[in-house]
Amino acid sequence: MDMPELHTRRFSKVLIANRGEIAMRILRACHELGLSTVAVYSDADRNAPHVRFADEAYHIGPAAARESYLAIEKIIETAHRSGADAIHPGYGFLAENAEFARACYEAGIVFVGPSPRAIEVMGDKLTARSTVSKVGVPVVPGTEPGMSDQDMMAEAPNVGFPLLVKASAGGGGKGMRPVYAIEDLADAIASAKREALAAFGDDTVYLERMITESRHIEIQLLADSYGNAISLGERECSLQRRHQKLIEEAPSVFIDETLRKKMGEVAVAAAEAVGYVNAGTIEFLMDRSKNFYFLEMNTRLQVEHPVTELVTGVDIVQEQLRIARGRRLSLAQEDVTMKGWAIECRVNAEDPYNNYMPSTGMITTSQLPTGPGVRVDTGVFPGFHITPFYDPMISKLICYGNTRAEAVLRMRRALEEYRITGVKTNIPFHQRMMESHRFLSGSFDTEFVENRFSLTDREPPHVLEAAILATLAYHEQSQRAAQIVRAGSRETSQWKWYGRTK
Amino acid sequence: MKYYARVDDQEFIIEIGHENEIMVNDELYKIDFQKMPDSGVTSLIIGNRSLEAVVEDKDGSWQVLIRGDLYDVEVEDERARRLASARGDLQVADGEIVMRSPMPGIVIAVSVRKGQTIHKGDKLIILESMKMENELRAPRDGTVTQVSVEPGVSVEKDQILVVISDEHSP
DSSP, X not given: OOBTTBOXXXXXEEEEOOOHHHHHHHHHHHHHTTOEEEEEEEGGGTTOHHHHHSSEEEEEEOSSGGGTTTOHHHHHHHHHHHTOOEEEOOSSTTTTOHHHHHHXXXXXXXXXXXXXXXXXXXXXXXXXXXXXXXXXOOBOOBOOTTOOHHHHHHHHHHHOSSEEEEETTOOTTTTOEEESSGXXXXXXHHXXXXXXXXXXXXXXXXXXXXOTTOEEEEEEEEEOTTSOEEEEEEEEEEEEETTEEEEEEESOTTOOHHHHHHHHHHHHHHHHTTTOOEEEEEEEEEOTTOOXXXXXXXXXXXXXXXXXXXXXXXXXXXXXXXXXXXXXXXXXXXXXXOOSEEEEEEEESEETTTTTEEOOEEOOEEEOOOSTTEEEEXXXXXXXXXXXXXXXXXXXXXXXXXXXXXXHHHHHHHHHHOEEESSOOSHHHHHHHTTOHHHHHTOOOTTHHHHHOOTTOSOOTTHHHHHHHHHHHHHHHHHHHHHHHSTTOOHHHHHHHHHHHO | OEEEEEETTEEEEEEEOSTTEEEETTEEEEEEEEEOSSSSEEEEEETTEEEEEEEEEETTEEEEEETTEEEEEEEEEHHHHHHXXXXXXXXXXXXXXXXXXXXXXXXXXXXXXXXXXXOTTOEEEEEEETTEEEEEEOXXXXXXXXXXXXXXXXXXXXXXXXXXXXXXXX
């Protein structure tokens, strides 16, 4: 079947137009399928795992993404040079860039993803909304496209407060501002536009009613180039801070089999409205009464895809590569089952005790948890520098159990085993969340993390040990200072101290 | 050697004696601590309980991270203690807080001016980094004595942004 501007045919060498943990993920799938791999890297990533693990590696520019991972011409040129006949864009960077998908098509390269047109329609939140509502998919009430700032201000009372200012080209929570009263609207629009311009190069924003106490539930889809589209079930992604997901799980405690089936059908209808091919995700907002509304479609592989993989047994990245090669889906809807429970914690380089301020620096230790039911997808290693050029995610820690309780216990155990030093991480946040009553009972929504969760809400149990450790450290520090000051100190006296602490 | 360690409102009198023994508030503990060579992690065995922690020196006080909980500990030795009480229990710090940039970035907005009285939690600076806007807020009440940046300026990590003095200092 001929898809508009999309090649689906056999290929043997894949260029991964990405970095970090997702580049590793894609490389693994390629290697397992016997495909040759090409990595690209910026100045900051010479020693990154994806560069060392791929069959070939090409340097494409300085650390700034605009001059490397976002440089379409350089990437296409590298594909030609290496003889790569397919490109997997991962997530972020060029994954939802229709111009890039089109450039691949025109260069005769298979783009592992949907057609440029599908990316365009779904990439613009406003056209996505109107396209899917035409096929009966419910959408959140909001403003129509093409409104000036003044028109939006006038329309705001009809949309209803509280509302959200959202970037049309946006994603990942950027270019988004909540507004509770009309007085704050002008500032919020200005601020959202600024952030949107910096992040996406497009400052178009729109207004959308903010559904309070909502859940963010998304459906994973796979579609081949023969018109087959299936749902792989839902993911619960309500635990977010500033619209950035922190913890995801599959399945969701809030969804039963009937609702799952219904949402799956609606999601498939939305994808079919744009002739979608390959992996994609439909994001829904769900209110307390279990009404769900289309939020947006992500026309790419998602960060949190592992939780779906673990409960369905489907290797989503391998399916992506197969679909791109022109194969039919390897399973039908009735073959899809969800077994057990998976939880993913995103480990970020940020300080949960300092307002989650991003933390930069060099990783000195990276000791990964392992054992039954534990998976870590990471792109960092000791000696790697976390810089402000890329986002602060260090890794994804995913735990699987036969039940949700087992998955939680496993996650607690894995979080304790995980050791990262050199930068601050949000592991303490995850540890507290895994003990939170509301999390354990499944009664949370998208406002939970920001409004009703606290790291410091309890009696910390190790005050005595903390006092002892600090004192020992202080003692060691002053002893060492005294030794250095003592004139004619022989080497042996210093080694005596080090011998104690070895 | 005798030390005074303070965590929140709890105080501990700690005496470091012979190897592997310490006294905490007159109770004797057998301890062993080892700093892991490859990381900054300290392994503490106290009695026979085993704990791991990350201990960091932060501007004179200590931050100890144990199983996800962060403890702020102030430690003084006897000499410092004697000096402090001789001064009549005045604030040791000069009452100034220097707000430094936590990472490289660009200043988007400055919400305060020199001489302005501010309260804990007030927005001071909006900094853009890691593709997102980050708000820096006042850690306590005070008066702004210095604003070192303006919108549009690029800053390095630890670069001084704003200086706040204790509202009680002259």
